[in-house]
Amino acid sequence: MNPSTHAPQVALPTIDTAFLEESLLQLMALPSPVGLTDGVVRYTAARLESIGIPYEITRRGAIRGLLRGRERRPARALVAHLDTLGAMVREIKQSGRLAIVPIGSWSSRFAEGGRLTIYTDHGQLRGSCLPLKSSGHAFGGEVDTQPSSWDHVEVRVDVPAHSAQELIDAGVHVGDWIAFDPQLEMAPGGYIVSRYLDDKAAVAALLAACKAVVDSGRELPVDALALFTITEEVGSGASAALHGDIAEMVSLDIAISAPGQNTSEHAVTICLQDLSGPFDYHLTHKLIGLAQEHGIDYRRDVFKFYRSDSAAAVEAGNDIRTALIGFGADASHAHERTHRDALLALARLACAYMLSDPVARRDRTSMGSLEGFTEQLRPDEMQLPSTALPDPEVFLAPEGGDAPV
Structure with a gap:
């Protein structure tokens, strides 16, 4: 499973670790739940500018950076998403607290106790997400037996409000966005702990890879597009910012380290299949070969409850080869x-x-002919049991008739 030890013909450019970590720190400082992504889009565009990569931005904010190659086609894309999970105000309660709903798919048990910012129409307010029964001194054992769901948490806003009207007077409205603090820690031993590593860690890695290629001065064989999407957590992701010359797309995202999975927190994962189905055979095996050639520690894995930008791109009607690679992480x-x-x-x-x-x-x-079409298994490599071989008699024409087609 680990890469082979033979040296590649040409070494890879060196990744600027300081640039990668600085990018991650700065990305984490910018809240970006789905729908509140303008700030992180502006930051990422500026980062591309500093590297020297021209880019375009869609109406809503997906970014397409261009690294020119010797040939325009078949172009390839590498995609990571800027959006994160979050929440939204659902109800202003008469108690002076807020009922909320999630943005994206995540459990309320990981919201409990979180510090957060409410983005009102004209400012920001701080608060905490708490279970409905949050004081053991008031509720005793009921604190431990209450259900875990979004209907059983609320936001306590840090303003003197004990009624719905006082919260409204403070500027709170139904539909206000909520961003939870990431609580980022980067330990000396190399561990990184935070909310929203999905997918800002992959964004930082993609930016660092782009910088390494540009700084090396090496010419790419074909155009490479660095895509940064803004709606992956709600399913639409890379349905925008693609164009017809893109034939291959590799998503960079979180990979799941958990019991029953093959992923490691210390390696890159090459995913063979997720909830949307298998990834492209040839592109995936190409990535496996590159990891082996360059001595990159990797794992192969399959994810049951997972989808990425690749699924959104294919479901939008793009006829492209897709693959998924990710940084191994615990507790996605x-x-x-x-x-x-x-x-x-x-x-x-x-x-x-x-x-x-x-x-x-x-x-x-x-579209094209069969000439040059890829091949997975040649007939001479297919070791079929003799009972699986067709009976030649079925291909013989009956007397007075034509052979079956």
Whole structure:
């Protein structure tokens, strides 16, 4: 499973670790629940500018950065998402507290106790997310037996409000966005713990990979697009910002380290299948080969309850090869933890991919003949049992008739 030890013909450019970690720190400082992403879009665009990568931004804020190659087609894309989970005000209660609903899919048990910011129409207010029964001195054992759901938490706003009207007077409205504090910690030993490593850690890794390629001065074989999406956590993700020349797309996202999974917090994961189905055979195996060639620590895995930007791109009607690579992390959509090793491995694999040849030159055009089409298993490699071979008699024409087609 670990990469082979033979040296590659050409070494990869060095990843600027300080740049990667600085990018992650700054990204974490910018709240970006789905729908509140303008600030993080502006930051990422400025980061691309500093690297020297031209970019375009869609109406809503998805970014498409361009690293030119010798050839325009078949172009490839690497995508990471800027949006995170969050919440929204659902009801202003007569008690002076707020009922909320989640933005994206996550459990209220990881919201309990979280400090947060409410973004009102004209300002910001601070608060805490608490269970409905939060004081053991008042409720005794009921604190431990109350259900865990979004209907059983509320937000206590840090203003003197004991009625709905007082909260309204403070500027709170139904539909206000809520961002939870990430509580980022970067330990000396390399562990990184925070909310929203999904997917800001991958964004930082992709930016670092782009910087390494640009700084190296090496020419890419084909155009590579660095895409940064803003709605992955609600399912639409990379349905925007693609164009017809893109034939391959690799999503960079969180990978799930948990019992029953093969992922490691210290390696890059190459996912073979998620909830939306298998990823492209040839592109996925190309990434496996690149990891082996360049000595990148990697794992192969399959995720049952997971979808990414790749699914959104295909479901939007794009006929492209897709793959998923991720930084190994524990407790996804909760208090996530990864290690610097995983982020460096992810950045190095992204770098290797950008510098490699495309899967198939035939992919320059969306339609073509069989010539140049990819091949997974050749007939001479298929070891079928004799009982699986067709009976030649079925291909013989009956007397006076034509052979079956």
